Each structure stands twice: as structure tokens, then as C-alpha cells.
Amino acid sequence: MTDSEDDTGVPVHCDACETRTRVPLSDLADAIERHNEDVHDGEPVAEVDPVLKEQLADLVVEDLGLLEEDA
Numbered sequence: 001m002t003d004s005e006d007d008t009g010v011p012v013h014c015d016a017c018e019t020r021t022r023v024p025l026s027d028l029a030d031a032i033e034r035h036n037e038d039v040h041d042g043e044p045v046a047e048v049d050p051v052l053k054e055q056l057a058d059l060v061v062e063d064l065g066l067l068e069e070d071a
């Protein structure tokens, strides 16, 4: 197994860019915010992989505000 450099990261998926990258949990919010700001003018396009987001919901995602819904 040599094709996964960082198995410990959290999969971040961006629909618009069609990219999926792994980001260390400690850098998760930053990386997503940075990507969205740099590439998407601040629009929340990139996000944690939906499947994982559910798994992480109780742990961190809530904390990061990634589950915010349009009110």
C-alpha cells in the first residue's frame, strides 16, 4: 500500500472542482475555508465527504459549523 500518503486525514470533497483530498483533522476547518475562499469566492462548495460527515457529526463537524443549514 503505497498510494495513500495520508490515510489519517479526513476526506474533503469539492463538487465544483471534482476533487477529493484528505486533510488532517486539525487542519480541516482551515483547509475547507481556505479552499472555498480562494477558489469559490467564499461559497461553501467544498465539504467533508458526506458519508464521513455523518460519522463525524457527533465528534467535530458540529463544532466546526459544517452542519449549518440555510435558515
Ligand SMILES: [Zn+2]
Pocket (backbone or CB within 6 Å): 014, 015, 016, 017, 018, 035, 039, 040, 045, 046
Ligand atoms: Zn473547489
